[in-house]
Amino acid sequence: MNALSLSILSFFAVLAISPMACQDSADVKKEEGRQNLNFTPKEEQKLAQDNEFTFSLFNEALTNLNEGNNILMSPVSASLVLAMLHNGAEDETKAAIGKALRFEGFSDEEINTYYQKIIQVLPNLDPNTTLDIANSIWYRQEFRAKSSFLDINRSFYQAEVGALDFNNPQAPKTINDWVSKNTNGKIPTIVDDISPDMVMYLINAIYFKGSWQEKFDSERTQQKAFKRSNGSDLQTDFMNIQEKFNIVQNNDVQGIELPYGDGQFSMFVFMPTGTTDLKEFIKKFDDSEFLASVYSGFSKRETNLSIPKFKFAYENTLNDELERLGMGVVFSDQANLSGIADEDLLVSEVKQKAFIEVNEEGTEAAAVTGVGVSVTSMPMVQTLTFDKPFFFLIRENNCGLILFTGAVNDPSKEENKG
Structure with missing residues (x-):
């Protein structure tokens, strides 16, 4: 972990536990029906490491940002979809994903349970704010994906799983309709043409809408x-x-x-x-x-x-940023994704699209991350x-x-x- 990541992490860790930014459990539970995350100490450690990944990825993306352009990312969206991919990785490839996402010291069960808790509870913390998190896996219908890989992502990540005829010109529309639906139409597409060597897409969508506590006139x-x-x-x-x-x-x-x-x-x-x-x-x-x-x-x-x-939209293919964070093997023919299928596979791209609008009423934001898996070869x-x-x-x-x-x-x- 570099010094910049450490210091930024320390700042936001302080914010997370400060009276200014954090509510007591009793306060959180005041409203009937509100849930509390109730993280274990080890899960709190993982959350801190997620925020560390946030700033590592953000700073890597800043280095490539065109002069004068805006940037918007949802590293938690990337974390969720890469955690699903992690369930299908083995050996050096699994270690590389784990290193980039700060998974060291956590078992697969602990990682999956942590993200399961985020998916299930985080959207229900504030009844006056909308937060939707959705995951899906789409694969070529003749591709023999391992049921163990699909099942674990269904169970922990609530992933919708579908086999598609990738040769059908309507296949991208099916995937993009799911993306549009789960981002309230703010991000209409994530997949363009499907190449002949593409066998699977893992996709996360996150949608946020909140009204200001103090509204602007x-x-x-x-x-x-x-x-x-x-x-x-x-x-x-x-x-x-x-x-x-x-x-x-x-x-x-x-x-x-x-x-x-x-x-x-x-x-x-x-x-x-x-x-x-x-x-x-x-x-x-x-x-x-x-x-x-x-x-x-x-x-x-x-x-x-x-x-x-x-109000702006942003998109970026994150391959370079993730390579610099240690995930280069995932994008090479040395990748080991044998937990997904017995074929030789690699990740062809990790693409993220994001949208935000900030106005007098509040904020609406959405992000989609898609992983394309292809055969490799005071007063x-x-x-x-x-x-x-x-x-x-x-x-x-x-x-x-x-x-x-x-x-x-x-x-x-x-x-x-x-």
Whole structure:
């Protein structure tokens, strides 16, 4: 684990257990029907490692981001679908997936049980916020997938399993209809043409919709200048609200927590105070003293907040990023996926598409990750205006699991590629 991952992990681990961001079990159970994750100590360790993977993958993707583009990822979506793949991997391939996803020290049973708990309980934590998680496996109808592989992913990941005639021109539509349905239409496709050597798709879809706890009044929305990463100004719609929020504001960082619904989920937004480049700003989280100062600075203050509305889509093939995290063997003819089938297989691509819209009402976000398997061969009013590039995350506050991470360099861009 590198120092950057350690320090960022430490910061969000503190947030996860702090009074600011975490509710007592009694508070969580106040509303009838609400569930609690009730993680074991070892599962809490796995959750921390999931968040570590989040920032490792996010930072790898940032290195490839085209200048001026926005980025949005759901590393938990990638984790879930790669965990399903892990159930079909053996030997070095299994170890490589486990290393990238921080599975070392956990048995297969512990990993699968952990993700099963997330899938079953996380969507039910806040009745006023929508979170849907769905998994599926689609395979070529003549392909002899091992029943043990399919069964374990049905059982633990609630995966829908279907055999399709991949030669039928309607096969991509069948898969894409499932994707569209499970992202409320926000991501209509994940599969284009199906190549002759493709034998299986493993897919995760995650959909989030939350209304702000403190809603913005659309009548206060007005045009202001947002300074793009290239220095140019963009006139765009800024939402405005004056309420009490948890904020941090010092010489290095400005940040705010924006809760959704009952406060079980929040968006955290961070921006450098000075002229630091956004990528360089994120690197500052490598300094534990900097992290401590950020956390100690959070307090509830009357705040006049201005933040741009934004809506954009992002897509990226994550092969390169995952290779740099140690999963290169998975994409080579040395891959051992014999737990899936007796044929020689490899992963041809790991593709993720994501969508987000932030407006006066709240946030709607969705992500789909597809793995293609082929034969191988205080009383003072504080002013906070996010008028330059910033990054954000959406997370569940009781356990601290991060669902989405992103960065906005240009709020006017709706289509973005890595």
